[in-house]
Each structure stands twice: as structure tokens, then as C-alpha cells.
Amino acid sequence: MCGIVGYVGPRSAATVVVEGLRRMEYRGYDSAGVAVVADGRISLRKKAGKLANLEAELAAEALPDSRQGLGHTRWATHGAPTDVNAHPHLSYNGRVALVHNGIIENHAALREELEADGVRFVSETDSEAAAHLLGRAVERNPSLLDAMREVCGRLQGAFTLVAFDLAQPGRIVAARRNSPLVVGVGQGEAFVASDVASFIGYTKEAIELGQDQVVEITADSVTALTFTGEPAVVRPYAIAWDLSAAEKGGYDWFMRKEIYEQPKAAADTLLGRIGPDGTLCLDEMRIDPAVLRLADKVIIVACGTAYHAGLIAKYAIEHWTRIPCEVEIASEFRYRDPIVTRTTIVVTISQSGETADTLMAIRHAREQQAPVVAICNTNGSSIPRESDAVLYTRAGPEIGVASTKGFTTQIIACYLLGLYLAQERGLKYGDEIRQIVAELSALPAQMEQVLAKLAEVGDLARELADAPSVLFIGRHVGYPVALEGALKLKEISYLHAEGFAAGELKHGPIALVEPGLPIFAVVPPQGRDQLHDKVISNIQEVRSRGARTIVLAEEGDVEAVPYADHVISLPVVSTLFQPLVAIIPLQFFACEIATLNGHDVDQPRNLAKSVTVE
Ligand code: AGP
Numbered sequence: 001m002c003g004i005v006g007y008v009g010p011r012s013a014a015t016v017v018v019e020g021l022r023r024m025e026y027r028g029y030d031s032a033g034v035a036v037v038a039d040g041r042i043s044l045r046k047k048a049g050k051l052a053n054l055e056a057e058l059a060a061e062a063l064p065d066s067r068q069g070l071g072h073t074r075w076a077t078h079g080a081p082t083d084v085n086a087h088p089h090l091s092y093n094g095r096v097a098l099v100h101n102g103i104i105e106n107h108a109a110l111r112e113e114l115e116a117d118g119v120r121f122v123s124e125t126d127s128e129a130a131a132h133l134l135g136r137a138v139e140r141n142p143s144l145l146d147a148m149r150e151v152c153g154r155l156q157g158a159f160t161l162v163a164f165d166l167a168q169p170g171r172i173v174a175a176r177r178n179s180p181l182v183v184g185v186g187q188g189e190a191f192v193a194s195d196v197a198s199f200i201g202y203t204k205e206a207i208e209l210g211q212d213q214v215v216e217i218t219a220d221s222v223t224a225l226t227f228t229g230e231p232a233v234v235r236p237y238a239i240a241w242d243l244s245a246a247e248k249g250g251y252d253w254f255m256r257k258e259i260y261e262q263p264k265a266a267a268d269t270l271l272g273r274i275g276p277d278g279t280l281c282l283d284e285m286r287i288d289p290a291v292l293r294l295a296d297k298v299i300i301v302a303c304g305t306a307y308h309a310g311l312i313a314k315y316a317i318e319h320w321t322r323i324p325c326e327v328e329i330a331s332e333f334r335y336r337d338p339i340v341t342r343t344t345i346v347v348t349i350s351q352s353g354e355t356a357d358t359l360m361a362i363r364h365a366r367e368q369q370a371p372v373v374a375i376c377n378t379n380g381s382s383i384p385r386e387s388d389a390v391l392y393t394r395a396g397p398e399i400g401v402a403s404t405k406g407f408t409t410q411i412i413a414c415y416l417l418g419l420y421l422a423q424e425r426g427l428k429y430g431d432e433i434r435q436i437v438a439e440l441s442a443l444p445a446q447m448e449q450v451l452a453k454l455a456e457v458g459d460l461a462r463e464l465a466d467a468p469s470v471l472f473i474g475r476h477v478g479y480p481v482a483l484e485g486a487l488k489l490k491e492i493s494y495l496h497a498e499g500f501a502a503g504e505l506k507h508g509p510i511a512l513v514e515p516g517l518p519i520f521a522v523v524p525p526q527g528r529d530q531l532h533d534k535v536i537s538n539i540q541e542v543r544s545r546g547a548r549t550i551v552l553a554e555e556g557d558v559e560a561v562p563y564a565d566h567v568i569s570l571p572v573v574s575t576l577f578q579p580l581v582a583i584i585p586l587q588f589f590a591c592e593i594a595t596l597n598g599h600d601v602d603q604p605r606n607l608a609k610s611v612t613v614e
Pocket of ligand 1: 350
């Protein structure tokens, strides 16, 4: 949600900024803008709609050549996505250009105060107040950093701010509270951005800023302070992936590329975490093993796809550790006064590490003194920073808004955590762990087998492209797979899709079934007789009412075939691991349907990749 870039250096600032915005398009936005300083004045272009509109504007009226610029992609919260509401915003005195990500909660009071002082607002945004405040602050404060600190002291809510002052060329100042911001350090140039993707083409050296810090960059310096003016403790790190990871590499969509990257992402997530003797070594688990041994409850908190990964993890964690495990939607968690104590391990799952609902849930859990373990894909993001321990999924950058490799690696990381808990609590013998670990290690190859057969799913999508509605059913871990299959279809195809626990159908949803309705059914492996047979019965129930059944069943499952209009065969894996192979055809199906229906798969309407507001 909202992408921010600032640049100081020898290159064309407008080019670097627009390219940076392009690389952050995946975050979701509905207007864009860029401002540069040249010839002693600020020049600005901003446009509602996609970046292409801004680029057309720039082509019609180019910005002057400049060594300093900033830009923004805006996901509207306060005020419609119009040209005027797009960022950057200028201060009343014309000195400051500023961009903002987040929500300034006290903007109405600030606007009232500034208007009483004669400041005239031109937009409906909360952000404009920050531009005027900084315009006022630089008039009386010679230090840009101190002026920005003063502004931050006036703001309530979540914000990343990036700004420059016309009177202090060659400097860009930025601030962060509850919203992402990283610094890129190049040779004689520097960047600030919401995401390293925006500057990965120029440098791999990044600096992670902490909460409530301000930073000033020039072409050859980076100075960071806390909001209260002390030197800030920051974390320099090297970005582990390169530009090609942030490009489509011949695929039509990032989502499709990311579907195909799942075997590697899964293998990378396992890498180095399993010792030669089969025991688990999770070096990142900075939580005292005694705390893990004493835990009497696990609560998993997450949103969307990450929540579905948590629902699957619950089965494994309870099965392996016998510790009760609850799974909660992060936006609901803190508002229901959950029972969380020092002996509750709170596990948060987030691909981006910036989801505001999940971040707030962490803070609530930590206030109750619960140890928090983050499962996250984004190095140095807010969620792992605010957790007691982190287990990184190593999926590489996930750019498609619809999470794919994020999901499968989250399941794997949760399983590692569950096994680790079992190991530390002495609940599993070494050879049991070794056997499970061997099954986990076989998964990347099994995922490859599924990927190799996706052409059939493409054919199926062509047959079903006009279906107005699609249902997904499953039991046990197949139930969250059904929920995730439906979510994928909804978010990128805009089709009505629902996932149900197969056993619940007869309690209401079966009334939706009418002739021709496509229903995907996830059939458990045959080893789990009861569950397997129950799902087969559920398939018969819907088929006898005219549903068109698409059955995902393991190879050789002859019992499922008679009730299937289409069979998607899956490799033979244990029940707990089936989601990791079963979800792939469903992801691909959604991608195909969206493509066939002419939708933008990577940037679906109304959605943002990283949801940084509550
Ligand atoms: C996934 O396809 C969705 N776009 C969305 O549900 C996402 O999983 C959710 O917003 C959580 O994001 P996070 O993993 O970055 O916290």
C-alpha cells in the first residue's frame, strides 16, 4: 500500500524515481506522482490512475533534469484517487515537497490549526497537513532533520514521510513510525524507499531503520536520529537477491513466475535448518528453550492467505506437540480480549512483515508478556523487528498481489516450528523427526511433479472461464486449502468463489448447488480411510445434484475417479503435506481464469500487496 522513493545522486532523479515506483507497483495504488528540484524550483507531476498515466504526462511535459527527487504511488484512504489528492504535496510557502504512506489520525485537528493560521489546503488528504507543518518548521529550524523531528512530534498514527526543502538542495529527509522505510546506500548516491525492490538495480547495501527514527540522505552521507534526537541504532545489511528476482523473467505475470518458483522457495526455506542427524536447528529462535517447554498454548495470528497457512499449521502443531493451538484473524484478535499469558506462544505469519493488523496483534500479545515468534518473508520488516524471534521463509521477493510461494513457504516454516517445539519438549524421538523431515525434504520434487502437469489445469480453465461461481470443498487440512483456492479466485478473477468444510455442505451451502456449478474437491490421501471416504461421499452428494466435480486426489485413487468430471492427480504424500501440492493447481487455475478474462493478475482491483493500514 503506497510506495515511496527518494533519490539523491548523479543520475536523472525523475528516471530513478519513476523506475523505483514501477518496481513497487505490486504494492497496490491508484495514483502516482514525482517531484524534483532543479534551477532553484520544485517541479511536480502527479496523476490519478496507473503509472502509465503519469508517464504519459511526463512524456508530454518532461521534468527538468535533476539530481534530487521523490515520488509516490498512493492507495487512497483520505480523499478520492484524483490528480489533486495524489502525492507529492507542496507546503503553503512552496519550500517543501512531501510524500506520505500511512494514516495521520489527528489530521483534522492539524488542518483546523493550520487553516486558522491562514494556510490554504488544496487536497482532501491527511498527508497535506504534514507538508504544511514541515514548510513551517524549516522556516525556523536550519536543520532539516530537526524540522522533520518536530513534525513527527505533532503527528499521531502511522506514517512514512519523505520530503525535501527547496532551500537545502542535495538533501532528502525521511521518517518512519509503524510504516516501512529502508535506505539504499550506493557509490555517491543514496535512496530511501518503502521497499528495497525500488533500488535493487543500483545497490545491494541497505540500512534498516527502526521505529520512530528520522534519516537524512545526501549523495554521500546517511544520518539517522531517533524522534527524540539521539543518534539512532540502525541495521546495515546486504540484500540477498538481485534484480532478476524482481523481474518477470519471461513470464506474463509475476504470479505465474512465483507459482513456478515454489519448489525452490520450499527447498530454500528448509535449507540449513535440518542437521545431518535429522534434528532441527532453528538458529533464529532466540526464545529461551525453557519458554518453549513451559508453553501451554499456541495462538497463530495472521491475515488472508497467511491466516489460511496458520489454519493448516494448527493441525500439524497440535498433532506433533499436543499443545492446543488457536488460529485467529489478526484484525479480530486484540478486540476480543483474548486470553494470552506468558505461557502462550503467539505465532504471527506475514509475507510482507508490514501488515498493520498483524503488527497491532503482536503489540497486544507483547503487552500481555507473551513470547512472539514471527514467520516472515521480508528481512528487517516491522513484524520480525517487533517479535521475540523470527523464522524467515526464504521465498524471495513476492510481487504478485495474490500470495503463492508466500503461502507454501509459510506452511513449511510453521511445520518446522511445530517440529522444533516437539523436539524441544521431548515429544518426538529423533527417528520420528527424521522421518517427517525426510518427507518435508521430498516436497520440492513433488511440487515439481505438480507443476509439470499444469497444462491440464489450463485446459480446464478455458472450459470454465465463463462460470459465474465456483465452490471449493475439503476436510481436515483440505478445508483451509479450499478456503485458499477460493480466495485466489476471488482476488484476481473477481468471480464468486467460496470454500467450505466438505462436512458442512449439508448444513446449508449445498442449497447453492445447481446443475453445472463447478466444485473443486480436495480428497485426502487414501491412507486416512475414514476422512478419504467421507470426502468421496460429499463429492457424490454434490454430483447427484448436478455439480461439475473437479477432484484433486492422489495418483492411483481409483475410488475418487467415478465421481469426478475432471481429475487432477497429486503426488502421494502424507495428509499433513497434501496442502503443499494440492494448492498449486488451484493457484494456477485462478491465474489462468483471470488471464482469460483479461484481468491484471498482478495488480487486482482494490487490493494492495502490503496492507499497512488497519
Ligand atoms: C494473498 O493472496 C492476499 N493478497 C492477502 O490475503 C495477504 O495474504 C494478506 O494481506 C496478508 O499479508 P501478509 O502475509 O503480507 O501479512
